[in-house]
Amino acid sequence: MGERAAEISAFLAAAGWATAHRTPLAGDASARRYERLTRGEDRAVLMDAPPAGDTPRFVQIAQWLLNEGFSAPAILAQAPERGLLLLEDLGDDLLSRLILADPGREATLYAEVTGFLLDLHRRPAPAFLAPLDGPALGALLTLTADHYPTLSREAALALPELISRSYARLNQETPVLCLRDFHAENALWLPERVGAARLGLLDFQDAVAGHPAYDLVSALQDARRDVAPAIEARETRRYAEAAGLEAERFGALYALLGAQRGLRILGVFARLATSLEKPLYLALMPRVHRYIExxxxxxxLTDIARTVAAAYPAPTAELLEQIQRS
Structure with missing residues (x-):
């Protein structure tokens, strides 16, 4: 037994789960690994993350969400300094799976997403969150310039300042908690619960204090699946009206954050495909690029559009092959 395996066995024994049956679960783009544990009628999820990673932050944000009445997984046992958590098992009903099985549920489930975000955004963001302000939004695009092929590196390096200035010009909202990686494969349907707690939450350790439109665009412009355009339009309009936001300015911010997020994702997916040898992410790039356009x-966003066109090529089949070879 290796050192990490022994450490996990000791952690599970201390938590009373030493004899549990362990089944691997699908992971995400990170280095984290998950297992479902079964002990008689009881179930739990083991999260095995790098010891120097973001597990303490996961615990901090999960506790805040739970205290506010949201459905983050309860923490059954923890050794965050070692990257180990034993979590409540929220089940398998990811929104993406439910919609794939029954496309007729898409509108209803995305209405629940909007309702959840409206409820979440009524709460003051916790003070421990880092700000996702204009400079931070711009700085996140450095990764794209470093990992996605450029037509003009000068144009690529000009984008952060353009993004930052545009955000400062348009934004008038108080920051809210943004889960950041919020989409149909990180949200579970829990119909036995009430209100916003019916949405189970996963993968929120990167949460920040940012604009209310950020998680809305994250959900409705999903890199992994196409959301019906009518649903996206309806939910953005519904959110703005319910939050009392001026529609034209909110639409501009939604587009700005969608473009920034899409550009960042191109860089993340290029890095995953090359440095981390996960080429499956290349297939998602054309959808992301359509969102950006x-x-x-x-x-x-005319100035940003002109600079993006000068900076980055579209992810054609030839370009994707080039990225995979690099």
């Missing part, structure tokens, strides 16, 4: 068609 649609967002940059907004008249408030």
């Amino acid at each position: 649609r967002n940059l068609a907004h008249p408030a």
